[in-house]
Amino acid sequence: MGVVEIGGWADETFGGVADVFRDNFAEFGELGTAVSVRVGGRPVVELWGGVADQRSGRPWTRETVVPVFSCAKGLVSICAHLLAQQGRLDLDAPVATYWPEFAAVGKERITTRMVLGHRAGVPVLDRTPSFAEIAEWAPVVHAVEEQVPLWEPGEAYEYHGHVFGFLVGEIIRRITGLTPGRFFREAIGEPLGVRAWIGLPASETGELARLVEAEGRPAGDPQSLLMRIVTMNGALVFPGLDEPHGWNDPELLGMELPGAGAVASASGLAALYGAAVTGIDGGSRLLSTETVTDAVREVSAGPTWQGFDLGQRWGSGFLLDSEHPRPMLGGRSFGNDGAGGQFVFGDDEFGVGFAYVANRMIGHGDDRANRLVTALRACLKG
Template identity: 45%
Template sequence: MSATHDAQQTPPAPQAAGVHGFCDPRFTAVREAFEENFRTRRELGAAVAVTLDGETVVDLWGGWADAARTRSWERDTLVNVWSTTKGPVALCAHLLADRGLLDLDAPVARYWPEFAAAGKERVLVRHLLSHRAGLCGLREPHSLRDLYDWELTTARLAATEPWWEPGTRSGYHAVTYGFLVGEVVRRITGLKPGAFLEREVTGPLGIDFSMGLPVEKYGRAAELTHTPAGSDDERSPTFRHLTRLTLAAMANPAIGTAHANTPAWRAAEVPAGNGHGTARAVAALYGVFAGRGSFGGRRILSPEAAERVREGQGSCV
């Protein structure tokens, strides 16, 4: 996880704020690569954590947490992890399936009746989890303000028709994934995925991760600095060659790093892209999957449920 300078500005390499933390001697190459990012690749600030069989073997951080280089990246610095948020959202669904509260082969409409509109009555829960639902983006214009409105966004997704026949192909649901899976979680539990994850996993395990960011943690958050997505002029060759489907998936609305630093983004729950945490927290959450359902001696998923996560759902087309 890192905050990276705008490549167009080509700033001078940042003065080292120091690399700190722990690295098992077996993984010296990881530390060397991490340090090389600061020396030669103009890394501003970053953290990396690696777990092996539930044991932390790498936990490093360094550089700066802001573009002005006034705040050092610390052990507890939080950063928006973008699409890495999708894994924890999926974990919520698999927890419910493991407890018999969610059938991955059931129609989504069993849990979310309004979803059956526009020919989606046979879309399965597993189609949502595997990016095969044909709902990679909305057809009508959807602003950032709209995106921050959970009820409006999920209502529009429930009402829209798929871009392709669900289950026949994969297409990255860059922004919609979290709302689709998250609304199923909410219909079953009464909680959005962020609150459910906190209650069931991050709270009990002390994992420093949230969907959105509470105001009291703003002082720990790294500033993201990069060219905002969608900043190109719509008349440019980049935009002219994008298909309508790609624009719906990736630019409706366009989301860039400038937005990620705003109170509005942090206050909302966009569970495909606005998770905030430390590198250690991400290693812990994904460690549940890597550890066959357990992490740090605590079982979160049954071994059977953890294996189900690994099942292939078909290739991309």
């Protein structure tokens, strides 16, 4: 590819991150991308480059936002931990304490922490909601209420995909009276001024990057449990980007899909996680040391209910540091990644908020973000 114009800056101490960011274009064929790092509440890396929309050639800027898929789980989980910190949510109390109808058909013992740790036994629904019903919210909530757990809750774990967002999101709604996207914006997003949404407002579509599929990504077996989880039994498409109902469709991005439907900028996500662990612009930190300690305690690891061990470790709502697939900075790191390779995390030992986003969907867990984190780790040690 030709010379890629890169915008932004990096503190001299963090030049190694800038070098890797530049090299990723040649190594991985990046189209458009951004990386943002905050340390001690202060931005130390703010870089972007390439093309936000391949059709028009519109360049990526600091304001560019992009779908970040399951990084949405981090936004929802931060909301849940904030409510717990405020004494409004007990993560170890039954979900039915806040949502009585949820207790039906064997779910009376399920706690919010089981959901956050992917141990609740409801990773997928028997029912297939329509696209309109997903947008409406209540029909999916009713389907969750009717769902029989696939295993004894708490006894195994399996990635809960979209159900994670609706389940934790409804707990948030029962406590606050606000849907999770609205609560996030009112309690966190707007006060902090971060460019991140669960339900993208129409006013932001002009800054939206357009996703493209990398060549050769497998479609997957639609009957497999994983594909049922990530498509809500085929109601959504994956992989699939085009209208109707693909991940470039403004109608999909505008709805509240809190398990996988966040749209954000890199600087917005880094500021969010920076605020969570240190505060930003001199403000107090969003999550206390005790809250982070609770969040990073391992809840799930090892083989899943299906018997797969992908190396992931889960705390309460977040991926934790692991050798594979997502090394971070250490035992105080917590974050989430997305289906297109996006990755965000915070760490209060190092005072770091990190975010990497891109619009070329090479694949879940690819090495672009990992290389940036490796460079960041070296810069911090230096």
